[in-house]
Amino acid sequence: MSVAMSLGTDQILAAAEAYAVELAAKAESLDRGAVFDKEILDEGAALGFVKLIFDENLNLDLSRMPLVHDITERIASVYPPVAMELGVMRLVSYLLARYARPAVKDRWLRATIEGQAYGSFALTEPHAGTDLRGMSTVARRDGDNYILTGEKCWVGFAPVASYAIVLSKLESSERDAPTIALVVDMSSTGAVGETGPELSGFRGLSNGVLRFENVVVPAANALQVDGFAGMMDGLNMARIDAASYACGLLRAALEVSVERAATRTAFGKRIGDLPSIQIKLGRMRAAYHTARELAMRATETYMEGNGGDQDIISIAKMTASDLAREHTDQAMQIFGASGLIAYSRVERLHRDAKATQIFDGTSEIHETMLGRRLVNAFSKDGHGGSYMPSWSINQPADNITGA
Ligand SMILES: Cc1cc2nc3c(=O)[nH]c(=O)nc-3n(C[C@H](O)[C@H](O)[C@H](O)COP(=O)(O)OP(=O)(O)OC[C@H]3O[C@@H](n4cnc5c(N)ncnc54)[C@H](O)[C@@H]3O)c2cc1C
Numbered sequence: 001m002s003v004a005m006s007l008g009t010d011q012i013l014a015a016a017e018a019y020a021v022e023l024a025a026k027a028e029s030l031d032r033g034a035v036f037d038k039e040i041l042d043e044g045a046a047l048g049f050v051k052l053i054f055d056e057n058l059n060l061d062l063s064r065m066p067l068v069h070d071i072t073e074r075i076a077s078v079y080p081p082v083a084m085e086l087g088v089m090r091l092v093s094y095l096l097a098r099y100a101r102p103a104v105k106d107r108w109l110r111a112t113i114e115g116q117a118y119g120s121f122a123l124t125e126p127h128a129g130t131d132l133r134g135m136s137t138v139a140r141r142d143g144d145n146y147i148l149t150g151e152k153c154w155v156g157f158a159p160v161a162s163y164a165i166v167l168s169k170l171e172s173s174e175r176d177a178p179t180i181a182l183v184v185d186m187s188s189t190g191a192v193g194e195t196g197p198e199l200s201g202f203r204g205l206s207n208g209v210l211r212f213e214n215v216v217v218p219a220a221n222a223l224q225v226d227g228f229a230g231m232m233d234g235l236n237m238a239r240i241d242a243a244s245y246a247c248g249l250l251r252a253a254l255e256v257s258v259e260r261a262a263t264r265t266a267f268g269k270r271i272g273d274l275p276s277i278q279i280k281l282g283r284m285r286a287a288y289h290t291a292r293e294l295a296m297r298a299t300e301t302y303m304e305g306n307g308g309d310q311d312i313i314s315i316a317k318m319t320a321s322d323l324a325r326e327h328t329d330q331a332m333q334i335f336g337a338s339g340l341i342a343y344s345r346v347e348r349l350h351r352d353a354k355a356t357q358i359f360d361g362t363s364e365i366h367e368t369m370l371g372r373r374l375v376n377a378f379s380k381d382g383h384g385g386s387y388m389p390s391w392s393i394n395q396p397a398d399n400i401t402g403a
Pocket of ligand 1: 364365
């Protein structure tokens with residue numbers, strides 16, 4: 001039993017607080033050196049931060065997702081790469097628990113929850129990011145196996161993954177070919193994981209490339225769901241996490257900005273007495289609360305099952321990440337020249353906020369999907385559905401979805 005299983009909500013939050021304080025002390029050096037810190041992840045897993053979406057018997061239980069948001073936001077406020085790594089650990093655990101056959105689940109689920117095995121969630125390819133239908137990874141059936149060939153990039157845990165859940169086309173690389181999601185053992189012949197380019201944001205995140213050259217994958221390793229639909233279900237969880245990271249960045253921007261405004265003087269008074277600084281702080285405060293409310297609403301829809309409300313999740317992810325970028329920029333401005341000090345907290349927040357507008361669907365693809373669904377709904381019923389229409393993940397998949 002993990003520590004979290006035996007603790008109440010307040011105790012879990014206290015454990016997360018202590019964890020965040022410990023992480024905050026290391027954050028600058030991890031960011032500077034772009035260091036992947038396995039020890040801190042082990043500790044997060046031991047505290048039960050991955051297990052939070054399961055009950056004692058390792059059955060899925062999403063009722064504690066608001067707590068997942070709170071913990072993720074707090075960790076992201078000090079060092080978002082670790083919040084994201086714990087998020088990917090929960091995401092692959094979720095997919096295994098919901099869609100994998102018992103033998104595959106037995107092999108990887110507990111090990112992932114306890115931090116003994118890392119699993120990747122692999123969608124993006126060098127020539128297919130937002131346009132996922134353009135991917136060229138293909139699985140061809142050969143007796144009791146699939147033979148997998150292709151390449152994925154920008155993938156979390158790629159250099160250290162024990163296994164990867166890989167979205168692939170079936171039999172053909174045609175744009176509209178059927179899709180499948182395969183749990184691939186990364187120790188298989190022909191499977192390779194490598195570190196990717198050094199990033200300017202989310203530095204220290206374990207991320208990179210996965211290559212598959214005629215990898216033999218048992219047919220029983222396929223998730224029991226249409227590949228695209230299953231991965232989109234998981235992606236919705238990742239998008240809610242992305243909104244939570246953005247909330248953490250906004251909260252941190254507010255913390256550092258208020259402190260600076262109250263302690264820095266100009267013209268004989270605190271800069272926080274200047275209306276222009278007060279307006280910045282007021283808008284930043286409103287932005288944080290807006291992002292948090294939206295993230296919580298998205299979380300609630302996910303807890304209801306079936307992958308949540310795609311529109312509300314898109315609104316939360318897009319709005320929170322755009323607000324994080326805007327207000328971490330304002331935070332730098334409040335700091336003046338000091339805001340530009342390389343690797344300082346406020347400068348790190350700004351770089352990390354940029355990344356949140358890119359992964360889990362860029363802001364452009366979320367606004368496009370939201371607008372397109374509204375127009376399509378109007379064409380169908382003459383009024384565009386309810387103010388915030390919801391679509392089930394079982395609807396025919398969009399051609400563009402944005403990993
Ligand atoms: C830190 C980090 C972690 C990541 N982790 C993972 C992971 O674990 N697994 C994984 O599979 N992927 C991961 N990714 C990849 C990420 O999901 C993609 O980068 C993202 O989906 C965008 O794809 P792209 O980079 O190829 O950009 P492109 O698709 O090339 O987009 C380039 C630009 O064109 C715009 N654009 C493209 N198409 C449209 C359109 N139809 N309408 C409007 N605008 C459009 C985009 O908004 C963007 O501004 C990660 C990325 C980062 C930065």
